[in-house]
Amino acid sequence: xxxxxxxxxxxxxxxxxxxxxxxxxxxxxxxxxxxxxxxxxxxxxxxxxxxxxxxxxxxxxxxxxxxxxxxxxxxxxxxxxxxxxxxxxxxxxxxxxxxxxxxxxxxxxxxxxxxxxxxxxxxxxxxxxxxxxxxxxxxxxxxxxxxxxxxxxxxxxxxxxxxxxx
Amino acid sequence: xxxxxxxxxxxxxxxxxxxxxxxxxxxxxxxxxxxxxxxxxxxxxxxxxxxxxxxxxxxxxxxxxxxxxxxxxxxxxxxxxxxxxxxxxxxxxxxxxxxxxxxxxxxxxxxxxxxxxxxxxxxxxxxxxxxxxxxxxxxxxxxxxxxxxxxxxxxxxxxxxxxxxxxxxxxxxxxxxxxxxxxxxxxxxxxxxxxxxxxxxxxxxxxxxxxxxxxxxxxxxxxxxxxxxxxxxxxxxxxxxxxxxxxxxxxxxxxxxxxxxxxxxxxxxxxxxxxxxxxxx
Numbered sequence: 510x511x512x513x514x515x516x517x518x519x520x521x522x523x524x525x526x527x528x529x530x531x532x533x534x535x536x537x538x539x540x541x542x543x544x545x546x547x548x549x550x551x552x553x554x555x556x557x558x559x560x561x562x563x564x565x566x567x568x569x570x571x572x573x574x575x576x577x578x579x580x581x582x583x584x585x586x587x588x589x590x591x592x593x594x595x596x597x598x599x600x601x602x603x604x605x606x607x608x609x610x611x612x613x614x615x616x617x618x619x620x621x622x623x624x625x626x627x628x629x630x631x632x633x634x635x636x637x638x639x640x641x642x643x644x645x646x647x648x649x650x651x652x653x654x655x656x657x658x659x660x661x662x663x664x665x666x667x668x669x670x671x672x673x674x675x
Numbered sequence: 676x677x678x679x680x681x682x683x684x685x686x687x688x689x690x691x692x693x694x695x696x697x698x699x700x701x702x703x704x705x706x707x708x709x710x711x712x713x714x715x716x717x718x719x720x721x722x723x724x725x726x727x728x729x730x731x732x733x734x735x736x737x738x739x740x741x742x743x744x745x746x747x748x749x750x751x752x753x754x755x756x757x758x759x760x761x762x763x764x765x766x767x768x769x770x771x772x773x774x775x776x777x778x779x780x781x782x783x784x785x786x787x788x789x790x791x792x793x794x795x796x797x798x799x800x801x802x803x804x805x806x807x808x809x810x811x812x813x814x815x816x817x818x819x820x821x822x823x824x825x826x827x828x829x830x831x832x833x834x835x836x837x838x839x840x841x842x843x844x845x846x847x848x849x850x851x852x853x854x855x856x857x858x859x860x861x862x863x864x865x866x867x868x869x870x871x872x873x874x875x876x877x878x879x880x881x882x883x884x885x886x887x888x889x890x891x892x893x894x895x896x897x898x899x900x901x902x903x904x905x906x907x908x909x910x911x912x913x914x915x916x917x918x919x920x921x922x923x924x925x926x927x928x929x930x931x932x933x934x935x936x937x938x939x940x941x942x943x944x945x946x947x948x949x950x951x952x953x954x955x956x
């Protein structure tokens with residue numbers, strides 16, 4: 510599962526998916542789609558932190574976080590801090606996360622993604638003003654579903670079944 | 676327990692140390708941005724980088740809108756056309772009046788040898804991107820400093836006041852909506868002339884603040900900009916009152932309002948470039 514061969518193609522794959530994540534984020538989302546829109550960049554960066562920790566880590570997460578801050582017109586650093594904490598959590602739980610099949614992995618990712626979003630909420634609260642409601646936590650659900658789909662796709666791509674044969 | 680591809684002896688900082696460093700960098704970013712507003716250059720950079728991307732990414736939804744629009748019923752279009760024709764005749768009458776007045780005004784000004792005041796200039800802008808509205812509701816427009824925009828200008832659509840430009844980049848700009856939390860708009864009640872202060876409370880809603888309990892307010896009253904801030908021209912519709920209630924604990928009325936502009940619907944808006952009024956000193 511952990512492709513650690515130092516091939517240029519994996520660099521291409523990493524950059525491709527991260528750019529795709531940025532592009533998806535740029536679509537003019539509105540209404541309900543905007544409310545539940547998964548955080549594509551966060552899922553992308555955490556996914557590659559899990560699978561390629563030597564290449565993607567704190568620096569990338571911080572930069573994409575700044576980009577996310579620009580997106581929402583938020584304070585610079587709000588998402589960046591949260592993404593960096595997310596990367597740390599994934600690195601901390603990495604060996605554990607890698608053992609699970611997609612739906613269990615997604616279930617394990619949910620608290621991490623929730624934690625990241627809570628940090629976004631707290632930093633914004635402290636730095637700007639109280640948030641308008643807790644709708645800020647809804648995208649966590651979207652992100653978890655996205656994580657599940659991505660993990661499932663990767664697993665099927667590598668020719669394994671959707672579930673562990675215990 | 677060295678795994679292949681993993682170093683036995685660490686030659687770089689551990690995750691905790693790196694986390695600490697990045698957190699410090701992040702915190703300093705927040706402080707520098709909030710306290711000193713020193714990161715606007717970075718914002719401009721991002722906007723220049725992302726604007727073409729956003730314009731490209733707008734295409735799929737536009738194609739989808741075209742396709743659904745194609746199937747709009749013929750009858751609906753006809754009805755709309757009739758309504759538009761009627762409106763056009765009405766407007767033509769208005770235009771004639773306005774032309775007449777403008778001519779008369781020009782003549783009078785010439786008589787008085789006044790320098791003619793530059794007319795209200797209008798920049799048409801399209802909605803480029805909408806961000807999350809967790810802390811403040813913002814829209815990104817596809818016009819910026821290049822079109823003569825600057826921060827503080829009012830943004831309107833066919834329904835009324837949309838908001839105010841708060842950040843201007845070379846090719847795009849950000850609007851803070853009137854319904855955004857803590858966004859204040861000086862208004863007056865159309866029916867009574869009572870002046871007040873309308874504030875956004877998020878979720879696309881507004882409230883009228885500091886109205887004493889005996890104020891004459893009814894649901895359905897329209898609020899217009901009063902123009903006393905010298906920022907918004909007077910008389911732009913802002914909101915309608917939806918509910919007036921008294922609370923036991925506060926000496927003021929609680930007045931809920933609904934913005935008149937299509938904050939989440941309008942795709943095209945106008946930015947009003949009024950000349951700043953110079954106060955004689």
